[in-house]
Amino acid sequence: xxxxxxxxxxxxxxxxxxxxxxxxxxxxxxxxxxxxxxxxxxxxxxxxxxxxxxxxxxxxxxxxxxxxxxxxxxxxxxxxxxxxxxxxxxxxxxxxxxxxxxxxxxxxxxxxxxxxxxxxxxxxxxxxxxxxxxxxxxxxxxxxxxxxxxxxxxxxxxxxxxxxxxxxxxxxxxxxxxxxxxxxxxxxxxxxxxxxxxxxxxxxxxxxxxx
Numbered sequence: 438x439x440x441x442x443x444x445x446x447x448x449x450x451x452x453x454x455x456x457x458x459x460x461x462x463x464x465x466x467x468x469x470x471x472x473x474x475x476x477x478x479x480x481x482x483x484x485x486x487x488x489x490x491x492x493x494x495x496x497x498x499x500x501x502x503x504x505x506x507x508x509x510x511x512x513x514x515x516x517x518x519x520x521x522x523x524x525x526x527x528x529x530x531x532x533x534x535x536x537x538x539x540x541x542x543x544x545x546x547x548x549x550x551x552x553x554x555x556x557x558x559x560x561x562x563x564x565x566x567x568x569x570x571x572x573x574x575x576x577x578x579x580x581x582x583x584x585x586x587x588x589x590x591x592x593x594x595x596x597x598x599x600x601x602x603x604x605x606x607x608x609x610x611x612x613x614x615x616x617x618x619x620x621x622x623x624x625x626x627x628x629x630x631x632x633x634x635x636x637x638x639x640x641x642x643x644x645x646x647x648x
Contacts, residue, residue: 537623
């Protein structure tokens, strides 16, 4: 008897689960689009609730769910801007930019240290320093750039300077980079952010033309 009751209860649970998923499928309206290399799935659930799923073999995959849109997802996407769209979906909005970091260093030296480091003072040592900044420009990560900045005063040889000038020059360089070198770090929009930003424009135009 207990065995029979258990079987009936198990079947009832299965039926309830199946009915639950059928209800979800019934209430969900899907819209599948292909834009360039992207496969996009727009899903509408309850009123004002929706989800977007993006898959692109060349760039990656993303998804995001909105629980309070106030409209269908097709209309919602047309009403938001590309920056909001990209920020919601991308994992990494910005990445380290070594070129911009080196530019920020050069700008600081020129604008803030023009009195301490005029172009004619410590000329050979400044030339060596500029080579080190080029290495920062080619750094592969912000950690690498930070390490090169914080240790620059240790790696400059200053061949043509006497001991007093060398001490003065290295003291200036150490003061610039050893304390808070991360202030020089610069970023740029990531590859995925740029992709999603562009995709939003294409998706928006597509939905407007189809609407």
